[in-house]
Amino acid sequence: MAWGTVIVAGGARADDLMGLALAEVHEQVGKPTTFYLRYPVERDANGDLFPLKEPRLAPGAEIAVFQRGAAFNDCLVKGYVFSHQIRLVHGVEGSTVEVIGADSTILMDRETKITQWADNTSDSDAVSSILGSYGLTPDVQSTNTRHMENKRTLIQHDTDLNFIQMLARRNGYLFWVRADELLAETAYFKPPALDAVTDAPLLRINLDNPNMRTFEISWDVERPTSVIAAAYDGAAKTTIDGSGVVPPTTFAGDEPLSSIVGGPRSTSVIAAVADAGDLTGRAAGVLNDSSWFVQATCTVSAEEVGAVIHAYSLVNVHGAGTRFSGSYFVAAVRHVMNSDAHLMTLTLVRNGWKP
Missing domain, CATH: 2.30.300.10 (Baseplate protein-like domain - beta roll fold)
Structure with missing residues (x-):
């Protein structure tokens, strides 16, 4: 045994x-x-x-x-x-x-769906709706961008699992499912938590x-520490500026990669987006993914x-x-x-x- x-x-x-x-x-x-x-x-x-x-x-x-x-x-x-x-x-x-x-996430990866989400839907709204259809308890952190019909609607053309994972990457979030000791399942859609808990x-x-x-x-350390982000608003005929992306949060007292390396290390995000919030969210997601050096x-x-x-x-390491x-x-x-x-x-x- x-x-x-x-x-x-x-x-x-x-x-x-x-x-x-x-x-x-x-x-x-x-x-x-x-x-x-x-x-x-x-x-x-x-x-x-x-x-x-x-x-x-x-x-x-x-x-x-x-x-x-x-x-x-x-x-x-x-x-x-x-x-x-x-x-x-x-x-x-x-x-x-x-x-x-x-x-249980494999149940979400069996059927490709073509869905146009309703006007004024946020990424987190769409995720919560999908999770509810599988009987999962959602633990979903709100996202800022809202997809408007007069700009860019949110369209799904993939399985629910791939669609949610794509939305997670866009926002610098993670997605996973876990069952407790009573077999109740919670689905998490949120950024990585870096609060160093003492327990x-x-x-x-x-x-x-x-x-x-x-x-x-x-x-x-050969990875980007900044993002050049830009898009074009076809309705307003203006450029959407995605500068000023907040760098990833580190553990308390840690020196981030941007302070360790010298000189520019940048990448770019060029995307069709609804607004500046959508663009900066995607840029933050790119930085978050590349920050684990x-x-x-x-x-x-x-x-x-x-x-x-x-x-x-999280774990805490002593003696290293x-x-x-x-x-x-x-x-x-x-x-x-x-x-x-x-x-x-x-x-x-x-x-x-x-x-």
Whole structure:
């Protein structure tokens, strides 16, 4: 059995589906969360191969993967099965099946839609409306731009998932879905939160009681720190100026990239937009995406950290020197649960460092 892993199938605890050889959950910013459940293949009482025809692992079956320990009861993912990878060995012993699925966002990526949104609709209005149709609780931060019929209406010609992700990039936002311990799902559409909360998981190295054995850091400053943004208002016959874009927020006390590098490092945003707010929002999104110039990776144990770490959250790092200690944004987590431990391989990013 995978360490601390509990499987919930169709909303009910499934003790007979917990004989896992391995469970993995992959979280990454901008992508659906996926799960991989490896089962041994065995002969059942009828001589057939279990669990190859198990209805609770069939196409579209709902699965939730929980991780339970002394300090946490966490739903890693709630999603739907979309694939099996089967390896059969003659005589059956040693045969395996890997059950693969993804979170609820895959439901939003099945149908391309052509929609002209109503007059005076904002990006956040459109997102909230879409999320409601999937039964998700929206946690949506308002956007400034409103799309007017006498200027430029908001038109969708893609799947709901791709459309929302496009709107997120335009505004410097992120979009993701997470289920709580009661399997209630919340969909988030908002900028990355960089408020360094004191109760964020603490990762320690070069100190007493370390929970990291290695911490690999890289940085790359060859990226834009400013944006030239312009558009043309065909109705008013004037140029829309997108200058004065606010640079990305850093963690408290961090020096931003623009202060670290010298000389101009600019990119451009030329787009058909409704107004200056729309243009500056897109420019801010470009700067936000390019600002994460520090990246770090490490592997830690959920038991040693005392918490399950998720993408889109924060961690605090101690013992990495004055420059690289501090808060990091979690860009990706690969959870691996085997018979001995729950290991988390983290990709952490930062858009500044301590002077």
